[in-house]
Amino acid sequence: MLRVRESRLLPRLTQTHHKERTLATKIITAVEKRNKINFLKRHRKNITITGLYRYTPKTKKRSETKKKMEKHEKSDFNNLPEGCISSILSLTSPRDACRSCLVSSVFKSAAESDALWEEFLPSDYREIIDRASPPPPSPSSSSPADSSSTETSSSPGISFSSKKELYYRLCDEPLLIDGGRKSFALEKSSGKKCFMLGAKDLSIIWGGTPKYWRWREFPGSRFAEVAELLSVCWLEITGRLPTRLLSPKTEYAAYLVLKFVEGAYGFDHPPAEAVVKVVGAGGSSSVSSGERPVYLDPDGSRRRQLQVAPHRIGLIRRRFGHMLRPAPSTSRWEGQFPQDRSDGWMEIEMGHFFNNGGEESEGSDVQMSLNEIKGGHWKSGLIIQGIEIRPKADN
Numbered sequence: 001m002l003r004v005r006e007s008r009l010l011p012r013l014t015q016t017h018h019k020e021r022t023l024a025t026k027i028i029t030a031v032e033k034r035n036k037i038n039f040l041k042r043h044r045k046n047i048t049i050t051g052l053y054r055y056t057p058k059t060k061k062r063s064e065t066k067k068k069m070e071k072h073e074k075s076d077f078n079n080l081p082e083g084c085i086s087s088i089l090s091l092t093s094p095r096d097a098c099r100s101c102l103v104s105s106v107f108k109s110a111a112e113s114d115a116l117w118e119e120f121l122p123s124d125y126r127e128i129i130d131r132a133s134p135p136p137p138s139p140s141s142s143s144p145a146d147s148s149s150t151e152t153s154s155s156p157g158i159s160f161s162s163k164k165e166l167y168y169r170l171c172d173e174p175l176l177i178d179g180g181r182k183s184f185a186l187e188k189s190s191g192k193k194c195f196m197l198g199a200k201d202l203s204i205i206w207g208g209t210p211k212y213w214r215w216r217e218f219p220g221s222r223f224a225e226v227a228e229l230l231s232v233c234w235l236e237i238t239g240r241l242p243t244r245l246l247s248p249k250t251e252y253a254a255y256l257v258l259k260f261v262e263g264a265y266g267f268d269h270p271p272a273e274a275v276v277k278v279v280g281a282g283g284s285s286s287v288s289s290g291e292r293p294v295y296l297d298p299d300g301s302r303r304r305q306l307q308v309a310p311h312r313i314g315l316i317r318r319r320f321g322h323m324l325r326p327a328p329s330t331s332r333w334e335g336q337f338p339q340d341r342s343d344g345w346m347e348i349e350m351g352h353f354f355n356n357g358g359e360e361s362e363g364s365d366v367q368m369s370l371n372e373i374k375g376g377h378w379k380s381g382l383i384i385q386g387i388e389i390r391p392k393a394d395n
Helices: 006-013 018-032 036-042 059-079 082-089 094-102 105-111 114-120 125-130 144-153 163-172
Strands: 047-049 055-057 175-177 182-186 193-198 213-216 226-229 235-242 250-265 272-279 285-288 292-294 307-313 316-325 346-355 365-372 380-391
Touching: 082 094, 082 105, 082 114, 094 105, 094 114, 114 163, 125 175, 163 182, 193 235, 235 380, 250 272, 250 365, 292 346, 346 365, 365 380
Parallel strands: 272 346
Antiparallel strands: 047 055, 175 182, 182 193, 193 380, 213 226, 226 380, 235 365, 250 346, 250 380, 272 285, 272 292, 272 365, 307 316
16 A cells, blocks of 8 residues: 655645645545545545546536436426326325426426326215205395396306316315205315215204294305204204215314304303214214313303303303302313304314224214203303314314
8 A cells, every 4th residue: 555645745735725735635644544445435526536646626527417417307307298297296285286386387287187186086076066056045135136147156066177176166165965964175285075064964952843943044154054042951963974975094073163142141051062983883883082071152262261150040040140260271171162263153173083994984974962961051042053074183
């Protein structure tokens, strides 16, 4: 092995650039440690050895090579068939597919193709669209001319010019199905299926008795009628939906969608009990998130800070007196009060479940129930739009 001393090599490098001097010193160190060969292998991309005492940086050559490689890679992507790019994008998410439009014109064409968005749509979307119903008539349309125009524009089904347009319409405009008793939509970020059971599709104890419940139109509701609670002392609401209609391998949550009229009372105490469970064909419960207390209270935000114990006078319960107690921990009340929605309604989570899909879900239903039957006091002023089942948001 040839040895080189620093005293012989450094004078030859006195006029070199500072960076080159640093690299030369590293070479000397490597030679003295008998690691010259390994060192040159590690730095062969940065320098070209023309002798033991001379070297020439090849940064310019490297940059030119890099540009050629990038140009070659770009041309390779542009030469890919549109169907191949669509197949690749179908393995991502709708959000990523939209972002890929900025890559190139070829990617934009593939990202907007029907073949791609067909993959993002549910496999049974055609069957669901065939079950579509006309939207509820607008309360403002009273003249014959208005009613005829509404009937023409709200024919069953849904019109669209591309699969991408259909996807986003189902995300932004829930589709009424099954005679207007249910609605179907897609979650925009993932394409998972969402359903809402309208009040007419729920089992409400005494719901057919005008003395206790009233069915009426309500502004802002996606269904033709909602259920308004007039006066009951026994509140029990139940809904069922076949799990085969839902997206497989997905964790879902059920939400009661509601409102309160002015002067509503009877919901602050005691809490109602909500249960969500998957019931098999034989009636056995296989999956359940457990029973949870929920407060159907229009003043829930105030009671997050104060625990209220209302007085009872005889058999008539009134909310005119309150005894204030120390506020409980925030975690105790989390998720137990109605939350505001973007559509002007309120919702409260009833529970969650995991839909495995496949043969395991065949013949099973998800059952959602809410009841308050222990207090025995009267309630009034609750408006039920329905129960929504949608993918549970990540914590």
